[in-house]
Amino acid sequence: MKRIVFHRLFGVLCLTIMLGMGVMSGVAYAQQSGAVPGNTTGSVNDSEFWRSIRQGGQGLVSIPNKTAGIMIQSEGEEWRSLRNGPLSTYGGYLLALSLGAIVVFFLVRGRIKITGGRTGRAVPRFSQPERWIHWFVASLFILLGLSGLLLMFGRYVIQPIIGKSAWSAVASASLQGHNLLGPMFVVALLIMLGVYMKDNIWQKGDLTWALKGGFLSKGHPPSWKYNLGEKSWYWLLFFAGLAISTSGLLLDFPWLVERVQQLQLAHLVHAGAAVVLIAASLGHIYLGTIGVEGALDGMTYGYVDEKWAEEHHGWWAEEAMKTRGDVIEGAGETMPPEKAPAE
Numbered sequence: 001m002k003r004i005v006f007h008r009l010f011g012v013l014c015l016t017i018m019l020g021m022g023v024m025s026g027v028a029y030a031q032q033s034g035a036v037p038g039n040t041t042g043s044v045n046d047s048e049f050w051r052s053i054r055q056g057g058q059g060l061v062s063i064p065n066k067t068a069g070i071m072i073q074s075e076g077e078e079w080r081s082l083r084n085g086p087l088s089t090y091g092g093y094l095l096a097l098s099l100g101a102i103v104v105f106f107l108v109r110g111r112i113k114i115t116g117g118r119t120g121r122a123v124p125r126f127s128q129p130e131r132w133i134h135w136f137v138a139s140l141f142i143l144l145g146l147s148g149l150l151l152m153f154g155r156y157v158i159q160p161i162i163g164k165s166a167w168s169a170v171a172s173a174s175l176q177g178h179n180l181l182g183p184m185f186v187v188a189l190l191i192m193l194g195v196y197m198k199d200n201i202w203q204k205g206d207l208t209w210a211l212k213g214g215f216l217s218k219g220h221p222p223s224w225k226y227n228l229g230e231k232s233w234y235w236l237l238f239f240a241g242l243a244i245s246t247s248g249l250l251l252d253f254p255w256l257v258e259r260v261q262q263l264q265l266a267h268l269v270h271a272g273a274a275v276v277l278i279a280a281s282l283g284h285i286y287l288g289t290i291g292v293e294g295a296l297d298g299m300t301y302g303y304v305d306e307k308w309a310e311e312h313h314g315w316w317a318e319e320a321m322k323t324r325g326d327v328i329e330g331a332g333e334t335m336p337p338e339k340a341p342a343e
């Protein structure tokens, strides 16, 4: 029995030595003759062969995805470290800063009330299509924002709590949902930007609103339909929204680009612009709900109280009442009773 085992071991050892000698002599031949393993890249020796790979040289592959011929893509590492480093870190700081600023603003300024009290007369502010597109875009924005933030920060915040396998399911669902809703958002955003553009063009007097203290002012500096703060939100949405949309479409349909580096750049633009927009949207949402009494009425029912219109958008209110002549008396009939301005 022992003898059989010994013979087998000896056989395996001899085979290994023979194979090893074969490989060594092959490598030695390749080095001597200047050939490279596989002789595919046209390099003359091993170091050039590996240097070419390290520098992102592309070899030939027989599958349709030709970029699979690149073994090492250094820009990928740069992208990874930018995404997991400064982008996540400063993005997180920006969101925290925005939340902090809102809390400080609330503590210092409090809720901006309708100082003169409601009059009970309602002024039409937003048509139904205007409100529909606003809420459609807002809903998509919130879903995309939440799923995007999960993909960006979830690995650090959620994974340690729910574990790797549950996180993997959440991340995959977020990614699928995000990719699906993205194109819908692009179309809806374009419609909304078109619908709201006219009144967001800068006008004479916008700066006066800001110079008189804007939201910080204790009084009510007059403004047009939108004040400079709202117009800045619109134009931020315009530029950042278009950047997010274009880069997002490239990420959703990667065959539109030629090089993977373009996708990495698109991803950085997409995530960077999205974080800026999410941080700003927190301010918009605060002012539209808790921050300014009576503002939400316009986007919910289409009407605002006349006093609210005069205090916040004096110049617009004058025009709206003069030109439209459709101020609605007894707004209780037009608005749901619980929301109707007090008589």
Ligand code: HEM
Pocket (backbone or CB within 6 Å): 125, 134, 137, 138, 139, 141, 142, 196, 200, 225, 226, 230, 231, 233, 234, 237, 281, 284, 285, 288, 289, 295, 296, 297, 298, 299
């Ligand atoms: C729950 C979230 C939101 C609330 C409560 C809200 C509330 C409001 C309100 C009350 C107005 C009317 C302001 C006025 O009458 O002057 C408004 C306008 C507007 N909102 Fe929102 N909003 C929300 C989310 C969003 C989001 C996510 C976006 C963009 C992606 C957005 C974009 C706009 C735009 C473009 C306007 C028109 C005014 C302007 O151009 O500044 N909103 N919103």
